[in-house]
Amino acid sequence: MIAEPGADGPPAAPDDSAAVLARLRRRVRRLRIILAGALLLALVCTLAVVAVLVYWHLYLLEPKGTPFTRGPFVISLSSSEAELAWTLDHRAAVELRALSPTGEAVTGSDGRLSGLQPGTRYSWTAAVDGRTRAAGTFTTAPSDLRSPIRFAVIGDYGSGNDHEWAVGRVLAAQQPDFILTAGDNSYLVALPALLDRNIFDPLHDAMANAPLWATLGEHDLFIDGGKTITSALHLPDGGKHYSVRYGPIQIVALGLQADASGLAYARRALAVPGPSARFILVHRPIRAGNPILPLLRARHVTAILAGHLHRYERQVVGGVLEFTAGTSGEGPGDPGHTRPSPGAAISLLDYGLLRVDVSSGGVAYAFVDERGRVLDRHRGPLAP
Numbered sequence: 001m002i003a004e005p006g007a008d009g010p011p012a013a014p015d016d017s018a019a020v021l022a023r024l025r026r027r028v029r030r031l032r033i034i035l036a037g038a039l040l041l042a043l044v045c046t047l048a049v050v051a052v053l054v055y056w057h058l059y060l061l062e063p064k065g066t067p068f069t070r071g072p073f074v075i076s077l078s079s080s081e082a083e084l085a086w087t088l089d090h091r092a093a094v095e096l097r098a099l100s101p102t103g104e105a106v107t108g109s110d111g112r113l114s115g116l117q118p119g120t121r122y123s124w125t126a127a128v129d130g131r132t133r134a135a136g137t138f139t140t141a142p143s144d145l146r147s148p149i150r151f152a153v154i155g156d157y158g159s160g161n162d163h164e165w166a167v168g169r170v171l172a173a174q175q176p177d178f179i180l181t182a183g184d185n186s187y188l189v190a191l192p193a194l195l196d197r198n199i200f201d202p203l204h205d206a207m208a209n210a211p212l213w214a215t216l217g218e219h220d221l222f223i224d225g226g227k228t229i230t231s232a233l234h235l236p237d238g239g240k241h242y243s244v245r246y247g248p249i250q251i252v253a254l255g256l257q258a259d260a261s262g263l264a265y266a267r268r269a270l271a272v273p274g275p276s277a278r279f280i281l282v283h284r285p286i287r288a289g290n291p292i293l294p295l296l297r298a299r300h301v302t303a304i305l306a307g308h309l310h311r312y313e314r315q316v317v318g319g320v321l322e323f324t325a326g327t328s329g330e331g332p333g334d335p336g337h338t339r340p341s342p343g344a345a346i347s348l349l350d351y352g353l354l355r356v357d358v359s360s361g362g363v364a365y366a367f368v369d370e371r372g373r374v375l376d377r378h379r380g381p382l383a384p
Contacts, residue, residue, distance in 0.1 A: 067088050067089050067090060067133055068086050068089075068126075069088065069196075071086035071134070071200070072086035074207065074212075075233070076236075077139075077178065079116075079118035080114065080116050080118065082113045082124075082138055084108070084126070086126070088128070092128050094126050094127070096109075096113065097125050098116065118141060119143065119147050123137050124138065135208075139177050142247045145360040148359040149246065149247065150177055150356065151358075152174055154353045155183060156184040156328060156329065157185070159329045159331070160198045163331065164198075167202075168203045172205035174353075177246065178210050179211070180214070182305055182307030182308070182326070183214070183215045183307045184283070185199055188222075189219060189223050195228070199232070213236075213244055214239070215255055216256060217256065217283040226239055241255055248277065249275060250269075251279050252278065252280050253281040256282075256283050256284060262282070270295065270299040276360075276383075277358050277382045277383070281306075282304065282306050283307050285309060285322060285324050286306065293317065297384070300384060301320055303320070303323060303363070304317070304323070306325075309326045309338065309341065310330060311332060311347050311349055312346075314346050315345055316343075317343075320384070321380055325367075327352060348376070352367055354368075355367075355368055360382075362379055364377070364379050
C-alpha cells in the first residue's frame, strides 16, 4: 500500500518511550552517585585539611619567640645576692625565681635575688605571661677557697664573627663562676646598634650563667668615652676604675691602661684587707718600668690580666705574672705588626680564652682555643 502524501511516518514501537524513560532514570542515578561521591570526597578532603591544620597548630608550629630582646643575664653576684638585667619587646611583668639544689626557692624583685646561700649553685627562671621564657644557673661566691673557683678571661673579642661565636661556646662550656673581659668589647666602635651582634648574642649562654665584668679598650671609648658599654654591661662605678669581690677573690679594673690615675686607684683598692687572691684587669699590658709594678708586688697581686695585643701571651713583668688574652674574636692581624712581646714565655696567635682555677693550693691557668684544645698550662701561687 502506498502512503498518501502528507501522512505521518510509521508509528513508534510501543516500548520506545519506556526505553527512553529508563535511560533517563539510569542517567539520573549515575549523576546522583557522582554527586554523592564528589560530596563525600569534598568532606574527606575538608576533614583532612582540618586535621592537618590542627596537627600543625599543636605539634609542628614553632613555639612563640622569647619576649626578651636582650638577656636576661647576670650582672652581679655575691655570697648572698644576685642581680639579673634584661630588656623586653613589650611592657610585661617578669617573674624571677631561683632554686637551690635542695629545693629552696627564692623569688626575685626588680631583678634582684636576696637571701641566697654562699657557694651554692642555683638555677634561675624568668617567666613572662605565665610561662618560663629564659633560664640559667649561677654559683654564689663562697666564703673561702675550700671550694675551687673558676673564672675565664677574654679580650679583644667583640667582632660578632664566627671566631667569637666559637670562643663564646667554649666559654659557656667551661662553666665559669664569673667572666672578665680585657677590653675592646665592640668593634669597630661601641655603637648601641652593634652591641647585640658583638656582645650579647655571641656570649648569650655564658652571660646567662655568670656575671661579666669588663674593662674598656680604645674601641669602646671612641664614641662616647665608654658610656655605651658601661651602661649596657651595668659596670660598677662608671666602668673606668672599679673593684669587685667574688668571695675570696678581688678584681681591680684599671681601664685602658695603668697610668697615674690607675696607680692612685690601685693603691686605694689594694689596701683593703681580706682577699686570698688579687687580680689586676687592664686593657693594655703593663710593661717593665711601669711605676705600678712595685705596688703590685708589695700587695701580692696574683696576676695581671690584659688584652690589646692580639695574641695570647704569658710572661713575668717586674716580678708579676701577666697574661695577655687578646685573641677572643677579632683576630691576630698581620704577624708582622702583632709581634711577640720580648721575654714572653709563650706567645700564640690562636683564637681562645684564658681559664683560671683558684683553690687553696694555688692557681691553675689554661689557654683554651676555639676548638676546645688546651694550648698552654701554667701553675702559680695565690700570693707571689
